[in-house]
Amino acid sequence: MxxxxxxxxxxxxxxxxxxxxxxxxxxxxxxxxxxxxxxxxxxxxxxxxxxxxxxxxxxxxxxxxxxxxxxxxxxxxxxxxxxxxxxxxxxxxxxxxxxxxxxxxxxxxxxxxxKRLFEDLVAHLRLEGVLDGSHVAIDSTAIRAYERKQPKRKSEQTGNANWGVKLDSFGNKITWFGYKLHLAVDTKSELPLVLEVTPAHVNDGEKAPGLMEQAASRTAPRFFMLDAGYDQLKVYEAARNVKAQAIIPLNLRREKEPPAGMRSNGTPCCSMGYAMTYWGADGDILKFRCPHATGKVDCPLGMAACSSSNYGMVVKVDVREDLRRYCHPHRDTKRWKALYNERTSVERCNARLKCSLTADALHVRGIEKVTTHLYLNAIVLLASAVAASRLAKAVA
Structure with missing residues (x-):
């Protein structure tokens, strides 16, 4: 939804x-x-x-x-x-x-x-305060091409249109011949910050680090929101390299057994097997408390079995031990879920480009011309925002 x-x-x-x-x-x-x-x-x-x-x-x-x-x-x-x-x-x-x-x-x-006009408009909107850029959503969308279809191996050699496969929001497999539009979008304004076009077969996770780096060169992102298809260690590392946090659901289809005494979402368990209560963070250190002490469970052994302190047992985890599993804010907390919900902004941006404009109506060939076509569509969104900002100031 x-x-x-x-x-x-x-x-x-x-x-x-x-x-x-x-x-x-x-x-x-x-x-x-x-x-x-x-x-x-x-x-x-x-x-x-x-x-x-x-x-x-x-x-x-x-x-x-x-x-x-x-x-x-x-x-x-x-x-x-x-x-x-x-x-x-x-x-x-x-x-x-x-x-x-x-x-x-x-x-x-x-x-x-x-491309230059697009980048200049992004910089202008950043100065005007329309683009915030602290929260950035990243995703790709299929762009169908009406070029002569070729075998996948031959298409890979040309660097142009190719066959792509993707799962939609309902888990249905979608196959198309064409390209992928990779977008990094400011979640506050729902405007594109970075745009890149690849043949359809290119994996999303391969392009995410580059999109993050480019977004960081134009704004100061604190969080990157991506779907489970980007759940790869190198994506988390790329976010950290630009002093940001990647908010990505774990892809349980390829999830391995979590470490002993740990839930798959990075929550440690007490000696009775209960999930401990997240109790905040200090920099890269996540703090978890005894669930009985925090009133989350009624442990038959109470707190005494794990700790002699009235505060209850405390476990601290350094997110640098496993950037993929550990996250600040901690996974599944209200703050983490609220951040992840902002990811839908990139879907709305994609919808505007494909449904309200002509991004998905390709009538040019070759990746260079396709890229220009998609930049022109993205410029329409940015220029509309500039016009609206000027009108608002004139009225004020």
Whole structure:
């Protein structure tokens, strides 16, 4: 079940607006001139080209308007003069051709302009206080490709679309041909911090350390929330390397027998076999008390069998002994569960990209162009947040 949580930016409200009202608000948050400069032709020959800033605007407006292909974008620019004008393209000449749009898209891909714009927007939102970044959720989602299907081994050699297998929330196996979109999302604003695209066969746990490192370079994460598919020691170590804690449920399907006197979730047991009571932490040291002393169980031997102290037996555990099993806050506590519930923010972000925008409507080939396509979709979310922040300040 998704846990409903109020979003800090009015992306849904923006979608409800009519196009003629929505686009000016959206474009007001974007200064594309520095990026458009790099798209200008350096050749002195040929007729004057179309405004590169206008084409870049059109490429960003396409996901917001549900336009999935360059052919459809050309048609919209040709038939909707208001849309063409709002994109900043001239009305006294024909709309940019499909080949012109394709060349600019290829140039954006080659120069990684979409990635740079994405990173600049993240930095801006961080300064504006819209992005917090202390709590980050990480997950991947399937992106289906309409490329020529190849055997898995041959696809692995090209680094492009491949076959992927994943379990959904209900444990059903999903198979697709295409890519994976790996996202690190700020749980407070539900906005993407880091984006990476891989062929569909790449394991989620392989990409998590890199996403954590990139997120830490842009914000100061304290907690990373991930599902049980990321339950690997290297993921916990990567979180600790950036001075954060990974909040991940144990994957019991591959769980080994816990150490003697220990529950699988890292809770020590008393001599009678009862789970001891978590009693807080001091840095990396977790403290557990006798469950009879804390009133959790009615032990037939009382406290005397384990300790002569009125306080009851105390066991201390250093989380560094086993980063995967031990966690601060301790597993299954209210605090741990509350943190893990924030993981659903990345699912909502994925849903916006795939259902409200065009992230899952691929009509480009090759991982580089697919990455650009997904960056353009993510930029729409960030730019919407910038626009909403400016409107809120203007009203205030």
């Amino acid at each position: 998704y846990i409903l949580q109020e979003s800090l930016f009015s992306f849904e409200e923006l979608l409800k607006m009519q196009s003629k009202e929505r686009l000016p608000i959206f474009f007001s948050s974007l200064d594309l001139r520095p990026y458009a400069k790099e798209l200008r032709s350096r050749s002195p020959r040929g007729a004057d080209g179309h405004c590169r800033q206008g084409i870049l605007r059109a490429l960003l407006a396409a996901p917001l308007e549900g336009i999935a292909t360059l052919t459809a974008l050309h048609h919209r620019l040709s038939t909707d003069l208001r849309f063409r004008y709002q994109c900043g393209l001239s009305l006294d000449r024909e709309a940019p051709s499909i080949s012109t749009l394709s060349r600019v898209f290829a140039d954006v891909t080659k120069k990684e302009l979409a």
